[in-house]
Amino acid sequence: MIDVNNKMGQTPGTKKQKQINENAQSLRLLIEKSSGIMSINDTKGNFVYLSPSLAKVTGFSCDTFKNTNLYDYIHPDDLPKIKKIFPNILESPEKEASITVRFRNKSGGWNDFDVSIKNFIDVSCIGGILMNYRDVTERRAFENKLTSEKEKLVVTLKNIGEGVVTTDINGRIILMNSAAEELTGYTQEDAKGKNVDDIVNIADEKTGKRYESVIDKALTSRLVNGYESHTILISKNGESRIISDSGAYIKDKYNNITGTVLVFRDITDKVAIEREIFKNDKIESISLLAGGLAHDFNNILTVILGNISLAKMYIKTGKKDNAIDRLTDVEKALNQARKLTKQLLTFAKGGAPVIKPVLITSLVRDTVSFALSGSKIKYEIIGEDDVWPVDIDEGQISQVINNLIINAKQAMPDGGLITIKYENIVVGKKPSLPLKTGRYVKISFKDTGCGISSEIIQRIFDPYFTTKANGNGLGLSMCYSILKKHGGYITVKSALGKGSTFFIYLPVSKQKTFDTQNDQQVLRGEGRILIMDDNESIRDTAGRILVSLGYEAYFAKDGDEAVKLYSNMKEKGQAPDVILMDLTIPGGTGGTEALKRITAINPEVKAIITSGYPNDPVITDYKKYGFKGAIVKPFNASELSIILHNVMNRQ
Numbered sequence: 001m002i003d004v005n006n007k008m009g010q011t012p013g014t015k016k017q018k019q020i021n022e023n024a025q026s027l028r029l030l031i032e033k034s035s036g037i038m039s040i041n042d043t044k045g046n047f048v049y050l051s052p053s054l055a056k057v058t059g060f061s062c063d064t065f066k067n068t069n070l071y072d073y074i075h076p077d078d079l080p081k082i083k084k085i086f087p088n089i090l091e092s093p094e095k096e097a098s099i100t101v102r103f104r105n106k107s108g109g110w111n112d113f114d115v116s117i118k119n120f121i122d123v124s125c126i127g128g129i130l131m132n133y134r135d136v137t138e139r140r141a142f143e144n145k146l147t148s149e150k151e152k153l154v155v156t157l158k159n160i161g162e163g164v165v166t167t168d169i170n171g172r173i174i175l176m177n178s179a180a181e182e183l184t185g186y187t188q189e190d191a192k193g194k195n196v197d198d199i200v201n202i203a204d205e206k207t208g209k210r211y212e213s214v215i216d217k218a219l220t221s222r223l224v225n226g227y228e229s230h231t232i233l234i235s236k237n238g239e240s241r242i243i244s245d246s247g248a249y250i251k252d253k254y255n256n257i258t259g260t261v262l263v264f265r266d267i268t269d270k271v272a273i274e275r276e277i278f279k280n281d282k283i284e285s286i287s288l289l290a291g292g293l294a295h296d297f298n299n300i301l302t303v304i305l306g307n308i309s310l311a312k313m314y315i316k317t318g319k320k321d322n323a324i325d326r327l328t329d330v331e332k333a334l335n336q337a338r339k340l341t342k343q344l345l346t347f348a349k350g351g352a353p354v355i356k357p358v359l360i361t362s363l364v365r366d367t368v369s370f371a372l373s374g375s376k377i378k379y380e381i382i383g384e385d386d387v388w389p390v391d392i393d394e395g396q397i398s399q400v401i402n403n404l405i406i407n408a409k410q411a412m413p414d415g416g417l418i419t420i421k422y423e424n425i426v427v428g429k430k431p432s433l434p435l436k437t438g439r440y441v442k443i444s445f446k447d448t449g450c451g452i453s454s455e456i457i458q459r460i461f462d463p464y465f466t467t468k469a470n471g472n473g474l475g476l477s478m479c480y481s482i483l484k485k486h487g488g489y490i491t492v493k494s495a496l497g498k499g500s501t502f503f504i505y506l507p508v509s510k511q512k513t514f515d516t517q518n519d520q521q522v523l524r525g526e527g528r529i530l531i532m533d534d535n536e537s538i539r540d541t542a543g544r545i546l547v548s549l550g551y552e553a554y555f556a557k558d559g560d561e562a563v564k565l566y567s568n569m570k571e572k573g574q575a576p577d578v579i580l581m582d583l584t585i586p587g588g589t590g591g592t593e594a595l596k597r598i599t600a601i602n603p604e605v606k607a608i609i610t611s612g613y614p615n616d617p618v619i620t621d622y623k624k625y626g627f628k629g630a631i632v633k634p635f636n637a638s639e640l641s642i643i644l645h646n647v648m649n650r651q
Contacts, residue, residue: 037113037133040126043090045070048128057135059106070131075102075110085117089129093122100136112140163243163264166250169257171196171215183243183264185236196262201234205242208232218247218262233264242268274481303333331636338634357389357509360397360441364420367398371405376415383422390441391509392486395615400479400490404445404502407476411449411500419446425505433489439508440488446501452494460492479504522549522638523645527577528569530554532562532594533610534585538633542580545637551644559589563597570602578647581627583611583618592618595626606647610635 037057039050047065055062058073074082078101085097096118102110114134120126157164163180167173173191176199181187184199191199196214203210211217217231233243243264250259307326314323361384368379408418423442427435452460461480483490487507494500529551533539536557543553554569554576556562562579569575579598581591595607609622612633622630628647631639 037135039070039131039133040120040128041070041131042128043086043121045086045129054133057105057133058103058111073104075104078102082115086129089117089119090121093119095119103133110137111135112137161265163266165191165196165200165262165264166259167196167215167262168259171260173199174259179266180264183233183235183241183266185239200262200264202243202245203232203234205232214262215247215260218245219249219260233266241266242271297337300333300337304330304337307333334634355391355393357511358392358394358397359387359389360392360443360506361387361422363394363398364401364443367401368405368418368420371402372409372418375409377409377412377418378415379418379420381420381422386424387422388424388439388441388508389511390506391511392506396482397486397506400482400504401445403476403479404504407502408445408447408449408500411447411451416448418448420444421446424508433491433505435489435505436487436507440505441508442503442505444501444503446499448499451496451498452492452500453496457492457494461490521642523641524550525641525645525648526550527648528552528554528574529644530556530562530566530569530576530579532556532559532579532591533582534558534588535582538582542640545640549637549641549644557588558585559591559594559597562594563589563601566598566605567601575602577606578628578644579605579607580631581607581609583609583613583616591627592625599626608643608647 037051037053039054040048042048046067046069050062050065052062055065071079071083078099081099082101085099089095089097096116098114098116100112100114103113105111112135114136116132116134118130118132120130121128157175157177160177161179163183164175164177165173165180166175172193173196176184176186176188176191180200181191184191184201186199197212200214201210202214202217211231231243231245232240233245234240244267245262245264247260247262249257250261252258307330311323311326311330314320314326361381365381365384372379405418408416421444423444425440425442427433427437427440429437461476480490483504483506489505491503492500493503529546531539531542531546531553532555533542534557539555539557543555546553554565556565559581562581566576566579579595581594583591585591591607591609595605595609598605598607606628607626608629608631609618609625609627610631610633611619613619614632618625618627619630619632622628628650629643631643
């Protein structure tokens with residue numbers, strides 16, 4: 001202990017004082033050997049003694065404190081607090097108090113001290129106010145930094161566009177930012193402490209079915225078959241928004257889970273724009289295809305009309321065999337027309353993607369042939385054998401291929417060659433492309449056109465970027481978007497005057513079941529078949545085919561008539577064995593609704609759905625709607641006979 005004012009030992013040397021001085025010297029020695037920070041001050045705050053540690057921590061020499069007062073070193077904002085404490089301490093012996101103050105140091109800054117103050121005026125070896133200082137400067141700086149970071153985080157969370165919700169380990173809400181309040185319709189005050197499932201109401205975008213656990217859904221959100229797992233969030237007032245959602249666990253320093261953080265992003269407008277772009281791109285592509293399509297259909301119609309005219313002439317002159325040959329050619333031409341129609345429907349298909357395993361070689365060949373209709377451009381395909389099946393939406397990938405072929409056509413206005421090449425590849429753990437580890441089918445489309453300059457090649461997949469006078473810049477950006485959602489990718493190599501090669505990558509399917517049934521056979525049978533279709537010509541043609549196959553045919557023009565006729569026939573013990581039902585009846589009851597009513601009459605009814613829309617969900621997933629089979633218009637006698645045979649003989 002240092003006697004800053006040189007007052008120790010001035011009292012006459014009585015025996016009692018000698019003992020006091022010895023005690024004081026022992027106390028001084030103890031303090032100086034310790035690291036404790038202490039001072040003794042008189043009743044006015046003047047320094048009487050101080051430990052070397054106080055001088056060391058503040059940077060002052062001990063002499064600096066001579067004839068100075070504690071108040072000279074206290075921060076002005078803290079001075080009123082300590083001046084208030086001193087009179088209270090003096091009221092009684094050994095009374096104590098605690099305070100946190102800022103103490104000036106030699107560098108002009110401030111040390112933060114937690115100070116314990118105790119009245120030892122009546123203790124002879126001390127004789128003053130004992131002050132113990134604990135330096136908390138670093139702790140206070142850390143706390144201030146933590147507070148600052150917390151404030152920054154609060155401001156950031158408040159102003160970001162994503163909704164953020166944090167919960168404890170039991171799913172009770174701790175925090176919601178402004179975006180989350182707006183999305184859910186609940187305020188932070190309303191939601192705090194409540195279960196997150198009671199505040200955040202999310203459902204499947206397609207089915208509308210609510211998810212039971214918001215946390216489980218967010219933590220498991222992934223790309224499903226390459227498509228974003230879009231979800232609907234329904235607010236307190238019933239408003240629905242499309243969101244993308246994700247989540248993560250909050251863990252402590254011991255890696256124990258203490259809660260979760262959930263993030264929701266409103267993508268309603270983004271999805272609407274993407275769908276509009278997708279629709280506009282189809283309109284543009286279809287308009288470009290219209291000329292070639294009309295050319296091919298006119299060729300087909302020429303073959304049909306010419307052969308029908310010849311067949312009539314041969315029949316009149318008794319040349320039956322010649323007439324059959326002409327009608328066979330008509331049938332072939334009609335099959336070509338059906339193929340073109342199917343390609344157009346596949347290309348133009350909208351709505352939610354339907355992912356299924358596909359042997360893509362046929363789709364590519366059909367789409368390329370379709371896109372090049374009426375053009376001067378030729379194409380060749382390399383490596384079609386043993387191509388792995390892929391999981392795709394046929395309509396969307398058909399559009400990708402079509403857009404690439406249209407680009408190639410525009411790059412070769414005077415004709416040229418497109419070379420299409422397949423490769424089965426495996427992407428390893430360190431891929432050179434942004435693809436996940438796994439197997440892919442790589443398809444390249446190489447043209448002999450004008451090529452793309454190095455200045456613009458990096459921008460060709462940007463939305464609305466185009467070098468064409470009448471282009472909208474959506475074709476290649478849509479290709480990029482579709483392939484990305486499939487878990488695939490697209491790249492390009494090109495140079496001016498040397499053509500372009502586009503490479504697309506599609507993930508391989510894990511399924512390997514494909515129908516290769518021969519549809520040219522004709523199977524005869526017997527039984528009662530009810531045909532429901534609003535088109536009289538279709539009813540008449542289908543009826544004649546059925547009779548020729550050995551069946552009895554009954555007819556209804558809509559669902560109401562079909563239900564009534566089925567009920568009457570069942571009452572007579574002559575219920576139809578199979579009903580052939582049209583999906584859509586303009587202004588009337590269609591096949592799906594009619595089947596529900598007939599199923600109420602006979603739960604074991606066998607029905608086949610038919611439609612001119614091959615990609616309609618009822619056609620692609622007919623079992624879900626209660627049908628035993630599906631057949632797409634137009635169909636021939638062989639196809640109708642096979643599906644009837646299969647349905648009637650299926651147990």
